[in-house]
Amino acid sequence: MINILMISGSLRSNSYNTAILRYLKNEFGFELYENLGEIPAFNADLNIHTLTHDDSPKNVQAFRQTLKHADAIIISTPEFAHQIPGVLKNALDWVVSSGELSDKPTMVISATPTHLGGEKVHDALVYLLNVIDARVIEEASLQVSMVNQKINKEGNITDTALLEALNTRIHHFLQSIEANTTPATSAKKS
Numbered sequence: 199m200i201n202i203l204m205i206s207g208s209l210r211s212n213s214y215n216t217a218i219l220r221y222l223k224n225e226f227g228f229e230l231y232e233n234l235g236e237i238p239a240f241n242a243d244l245n246i247h248t249l250t251h252d253d254s255p256k257n258v259q260a261f262r263q264t265l266k267h268a269d270a271i272i273i274s275t276p277e278f279a280h281q282i283p284g285v286l287k288n289a290l291d292w293v294v295s296s297g298e299l300s301d302k303p304t305m306v307i308s309a310t311p312t313h314l315g316g317e318k319v320h321d322a323l324v325y326l327l328n329v330i331d332a333r334v335i336e337e338a339s340l341q342v343s344m345v346n347q348k349i350n351k352e353g354n355i356t357d358t359a360l361l362e363a364l365n366t367r368i369h370h371f372l373q374s375i376e377a378n379t380t381p382a383t384s385a386k387k388s
């Protein structure tokens with residue numbers, strides 16, 4: 199079974215981006231990472247690791263291990279001042295040198311209440327993921343515009359076009375992962 203880890207770029211309890219990932223969790227059983235807010239501010243002085251040993255802060259170690267054991271990643275993020283939210287960028291800064299996202303199939307979703315659907319953050323995140331050698335699956339990526347009209351107050355997706363788009367993208371994502379990778383979980387066992 200493919201192990202997919204999902205990260206929301208928003209810590210807000212009623213986040214639309216997290217609501218999208220909760221839908222994917224319920225529908226497909228993917229894991230939602232819940233501890234992004236616990237990762238300390240990046241400090242190169244504390245970024246102490248080798249290939250075999252990690253003396254970085256405990257929550258950073260845990261984040262890295264969780265990423266390492268995932269076969270693929272889905273990130274859904276809002277756009278803040280046309281940029282990647284600080285909490286997400288901060289977490290990704292910790293894995294620049296340790297490389298847990300290297301060659302990892304990654305799907306990018308951006309969702310905002312505007313008609314642009316976070317195109318700037320989408321481009322910025324894809325750019326960053328390419329810099330750290332993640333394998334962004336472009337045909338699986340999605341920009342969700344007017345998200346506030348597509349998800350209700352209870353956090354349920356009410357827009358059938360969005361549900362269809364998500365299901366189609368997940369189908370492409372799973373196909374791409376299966377075509378190109380040996381699951382990390384099976385590799386670990388052998």
Ligand SMILES: Cc1cc2nc3c(=O)[nH]c(=O)nc-3n(C[C@H](O)[C@H](O)[C@H](O)COP(=O)(O)O)c2cc1C
Nearest residue numbers: 208210213214215216276277278279280310311312
């Ligand atoms: C500090 C801040 C900056 C924002 N900047 C943008 C922006 O540049 N572009 C945009 O489309 N929305 C922007 N928004 C609106 C967010 O997209 C909106 O609040 C969204 O619902 C946040 O995502 P979430 O629902 O997943 O928490 C901003 C919101 C905040 C709080």
